[in-house]
Amino acid sequence: MDKENLINGYFEGILNETERQEFEKLRSEDAAFSEEIAFRKSVQRAISREERAKTKSMLQSFERDKKQRLVAMRKWISVAAMFLLVGVLTIWWYNQGHSTDKLYDRYYQTFPNMVQPLVRGEHMSDEWSQAFRAYDGGDYEEAAKLFSVTGDVRGRFYGALSEMELGEHKKALVIFEGLDVSDTYLKSYILWYKALNLVKLNRKKEAQEILSQLAKDVDFDLWKSVTALQERLE
Amino acid sequence: MDKEQILIIRIKEHDNKALREVYEANRQAFVDFSARFKLSKDDVLDIYQDAVVAFCENARRGRLDNLQSTISTYIFAIGKYKIYDRLKKVNQGVSLEELSEELIDFISEKDEPDENIQAMQRAFQTLGDKCRQVLTLFYYEGKKLDEIREIMGYESKDVLKSQKSRCLKQLKEGLKG
Numbered sequence: 428m429d430k431e432n433l434i435n436g437y438f439e440g441i442l443n444e445t446e447r448q449e450f451e452k453l454r455s456e457d458a459a460f461s462e463e464i465a466f467r468k469s470v471q472r473a474i475s476r477e478e479r480a481k482t483k484s485m486l487q488s489f490e491r492d493k494k495q496r497l498v499a500m501r502k503w504i505s506v507a508a509m510f511l512l513v514g515v516l517t518i519w520w521y522n523q524g525h526s527t528d529k530l531y532d533r534y535y536q537t538f539p540n541m542v543q544p545l546v547r548g549e550h551m552s553d554e555w556s557q558a559f560r561a562y563d564g565g566d567y568e569e570a571a572k573l574f575s576v577t578g579d580v581r582g583r584f585y586g587a588l589s590e591m592e593l594g595e596h597k598k599a600l601v602i603f604e605g606l607d608v609s610d611t612y613l614k615s616y617i618l619w620y621k622a623l624n625l626v627k628l629n630r631k632k633e634a635q636e637i638l639s640q641l642a643k644d645v646d647f648d649l650w651k652s653v654t655a656l657q658e659r660l661e
Numbered sequence: 662m663d664k665e666q667i668l669i670i671r672i673k674e675h676d677n678k679a680l681r682e683v684y685e686a687n688r689q690a691f692v693d694f695s696a697r698f699k700l701s702k703d704d705v706l707d708i709y710q711d712a713v714v715a716f717c718e719n720a721r722r723g724r725l726d727n728l729q730s731t732i733s734t735y736i737f738a739i740g741k742y743k744i745y746d747r748l749k750k751v752n753q754g755v756s757l758e759e760l761s762e763e764l765i766d767f768i769s770e771k772d773e774p775d776e777n778i779q780a781m782q783r784a785f786q787t788l789g790d791k792c793r794q795v796l797t798l799f800y801y802e803g804k805k806l807d808e809i810r811e812i813m814g815y816e817s818k819d820v821l822k823s824q825k826s827r828c829l830k831q832l833k834e835g836l837k838g
Contacts, residue, residue, distance in 0.1 A: 431822070439805045470832065471800040473781035478801050479714050479767065485677060486710045489684050 430460060434467065531627040534656050538588050538620065541613070542581050558582065567592040580611050588620060596627050615647040622656070631660055665732050672720045684713055687733050691740055698744055708747065712740035715764050722803045743768045784835035792828035799825065 428436065433450050436442045442450060453460045543559040558573035567589040574586030583602055590599035603621040608614045618641050625634035638657045641647065671679035688709065695705040716736050719725050728735060746769045785793065791813075798804045798812065806818055815821040 431826075435806065435822070438800065438803075440803070441805065466833070467800070467829070469778060469781050470785070470796065470829070472775075473778050473785055474797055474801045475718070475767075476778065477782055477785060478797065479718065482680075482714045482717050483710055485680065486684055486713055489681050490706060490710075493685070 430463075434460075434463060437464070438467065438471075527626050527629045527631065530656065530659055531623060534626075534652055535591070535623050537592065538585075538616065540585075542585070555582065558585070562589060571595075571598075580606060580608070580617075581613055584613060584617050584620075587624070591620065591624055591627075596624055599624050600628060615641060615644050615649070619647075619649055619653065626656070626660070635660055665728070668732065669720050669725050669728065672717055673723070680713075680717060683716070683732060683736075687713075687736055690733070691737065694737070695740075695744065698748060700744070700747070704747070708740055708743045709736075711743060711768060712736050715739050715768055718764065718801075721801070739768060780836060781832070784832055787835055788828060788831060791824070792831060795821070795825050796828055796832075 428446055428449065430453065433442070433446065433453065436446060437450055454464060455461070540559050540563050543556055554573055554576070558570050558577075561567070561569035561573060562585055571586055571589035571593065574582050574589060577583060577586070583606060587599045587602035587606070590596070590602065603617070603624060606617060606621075608617050611617070618637050622634045622637040622641065625631075625637070635657065638653055638660070641653050642650070642657060644650065647653065668679050668683060672683070691709045691712075692702070692705055695708070700708070713736060716725075716732070716739065725735070730738075785796070788796070794813065795809065798809045799806070804812070806821055809815075810818055810821045813821070815824070
């Protein structure tokens with residue numbers, strides 16, 4: 428077998444016994460042959476190192492990918508958790524508001540004009556009468572505007588009621604807070620509507636305080652509603 | 662054909678997805694196993710990766726075509742060997758089937774970087790794709806010339822032999838330069 432084929436055969440591992448002996452003989456006697464074998468063996472080692480380095484590099488990239496996936500997943504989980512929390516809080520908050528809304532709707536009734544009842548056909552031109560006419564007619568915007576200029580407790584009470592009708596509960600709150608109820612026959616009604624307004628604004632504690640005060644007035648014709656609402660707020 | 666044999670075939674075909682599957686399938690178990698030894702996580706992963714590299718090499722050399730154990734067992738055996746070696750403990754009762762002496766050196770880190778080999782690596786990198794493929798298939802994967810002729814689509818064995826000779830010559834020239 429020629430030298431090249433012997434060398435190839437050696438690396439392929441297909442030499443038979445005779446060929447192997449020939450190979451070994453040449454290796455020990457022929458310097459050039461021996462050198463060529465050594466050279467090809469170093470080629471083999473170099474390629475092995477290259478391939479191993481490539482494979483290892485690939486495995487290291489798998490490791491990095493895994494780390495990145497883990498980090499990404501953690502981020503995703505915390506974002507999802509945040510959304511979940513926000514969702515839960517929103518539902519809870521909505522329920523809070525919603526249940527007080529229900530209470531408000533159940534107990535609120537438009538308070539009738541008990542101050543300046545108007546006789547049909549009469550048209551009093553002063554602002555006071557105009558305001559009450561607007562209130563009676565359901566024009567709460569006009570009523571609120573006209574009632575806002577009065578210093579009279581009753582007028583301001585109806586101003587607050589008008590704001591409540593308009594859904595402007597914060598404005599109504601401001602008016603209620605400035606009202607001195609000590610000297611009016613409408614005291615209990617004012618307190619009742621003040622409490623109802625607070626319920627709508629979900630300020631349960633403050634509403635409870637007023638209602639417990641009100642509950643002492645057993646002659647109040649809405650006393651039953653007062654105690655019922657008190658119970659429901661608990 | 663069972664799942665493991667298919668994986669080995671895929672790895673021989675340089676299917677990186679298969680390699681990743683093997684890597685990820687055995688990683689945690691190996692890390693858990695290594696916890697009993699005084700090794701850093703980085704060291705453990707390094708050892709594990711070397712074990713998978715050795716597994717991969719033997720697969721590509723066709724030495725695992727008739728693997729009797731599972732891939733996991735095989736990789737674990739290599740990893741264990743390397744751990745004991747690194748900790749300078751006696752490697753008892755760990756048999757490494759079909760690992761060449763050279764691979765054992767690799768695992769035991771007796772594979773010292775040789776300046777000559779490094780020069781050879783650099784020269785090898787400058788060869789064209791065809792040359793690198795022929796030489797890798799022959800010298801690394803240990804494929805026979807007939808097989809290589811088929812894989813690379815050469816008309817005849819002689820044409821392939823000439824190509825291989827030219828590549829080796831180029832390599833020699835590259836080393837001189």
